[in-house]
Amino acid sequence: xxxxxxxxxxxxxxTLSAYGSAxxxxxxxxxxxxxxxGSTVTNTGATTVNGNLGVWPGTAIxxxxxxxVTGGMIHSADALAMQAQTDLVTAFNFxxxxxxxxxxxxxxxGGLNLTPGVYCFASSAQLTxxxxxxxxxxxNAVFLFQIGSTLTTANGSSVVFTNGGQGDxxxxxxxxxxxxxxxxxxxxxxxxxxxxTLNTGASIGCGRALARNGAVTLDTNSISIDTLGCxxxxxxxxxxxxxxALLGLGCSLGFAIYRRRPRLSRPTSR
Numbered sequence: 001x002x003x004x005x006x007x008x009x010x011x012x013x014x015t016l017s018a019y020g021s022a023x024x025x026x027x028x029x030x031x032x033x034x035x036x037x038g039s040t041v042t043n044t045g046a047t048t049v050n051g052n053l054g055v056w057p058g059t060a061i062x063x064x065x066x067x068x069v070t071g072g073m074i075h076s077a078d079a080l081a082m083q084a085q086t087d088l089v090t091a092f093n094f095x096x097x098x099x100x101x102x103x104x105x106x107x108x109x110g111g112l113n114l115t116p117g118v119y120c121f122a123s124s125a126q127l128t129x130x131x132x133x134x135x136x137x138x139x140n141a142v143f144l145f146q147i148g149s150t151l152t153t154a155n156g157s158s159v160v161f162t163n164g165g166q167g168d169x170x171x172x173x174x175x176x177x178x179x180x181x182x183x184x185x186x187x188x189x190x191x192x193x194x195x196x197t198l199n200t201g202a203s204i205g206c207g208r209a210l211a212r213n214g215a216v217t218l219d220t221n222s223i224s225i226d227t228l229g230c231x232x233x234x235x236x237x238x239x240x241x242x243x244x245a246l247l248g249l250g251c252s253l254g255f256a257i258y259r260r261r262p263r264l265s266r267p268t269s270r
Contacts, residue, residue: 022118022142025095025171027189027208028087029080032072034223035209036084037196037216043067045200045220051208054081058215067218071225088210092191095144095173110157116141121148128154133187135165143170143188150174151190155181155199159188167206168226177214180204198223 030036034051041055043063054075055061061076075081100120104112110129115136125147135141141164145151151174159167170188172178177195180186180202188207190196195214198204203222 022101022116022144023098024140024142024169025091025144025189025191027091027210028084030084030088030091030208030210032225033075033081033084033208033210034072034204034225035216035218036081036088037211038085038213040215041218042215043218045218047218047221047223049223051223051225052080052084054078054084056081056085063218085212088191088212092173092193092212095171095191096146098144098146100146110154113162114143116143118144118146120146123148124150124152126152126154127157127159127184129157131157131159132162133159133165133170134162137163139164139166140169141165145170145172147172148175150176151178151192153179153181153184153186153202156183157181158185161187166226167204170207177211178209 032052033054034049035041035053037055037058039055039058040060041053041062045066047063047067049067049069050071052072052075053061053064053069056077059077061074064074098118101118102120103122104119104125105122109125109127109131113132113134115134116138125145133143151172159170167187168189172188172190174190174192176193177197178190178192179197180199182199183201184203186202186204186207188204190207190209192211193213194211195216196209196211197217198209198219198221200219201221204224206224206226208225209216209223
């Protein structure tokens, strides 16, 4: 049996890999912002933002209170917000320029089990259900998603980790706008060219909502940057998918080779 045939048989047992390591995206000053918009930030309800919240070149920030900012401050068109937007542009362009490892165009992120790397969508990306990110034991494993147009999650969707990992090293470079459905439990940094909307009860457990040109719209949400407790509670430690199957195949092949090995004749005694 050829190696390619064996790989084809084993393919259902392995996670999808981008065949290469993604490079961490340096957010610069934007790293301190949990929420950053280009035009306005609007909020309804008891939203909690852990980290800086800012806007530039726009000036309008509404809904705080009842929204609360902890672990940071509100920056409306000040020097820090301006520098954060400048650094966001640099980070966005850097993320967009990385070589694509695996093309997921036309696939739904829900139900996928991905290892670190660069994944791309020629147009829009959808998440319905659960996206699992397998960090392969690396707490700083980088996942980069390059999305040509929109990112949309269905209500109640989620992003979870296995084998370590945390949302601070996950990046979604979105070519237009992103919308998180109600009660979505998201992880990672959204870098959107236009706008970002979090519908009622959606959360970003570890990451950021960073919009270059448009608005960030919030409604009773929770957004937290990389602070204590950043890692998702859904992290699990599991054997690498395919390991058992591969070991089993190796044992079977080894046993078969042993069984088929020609017997050596014993010397006759004199």
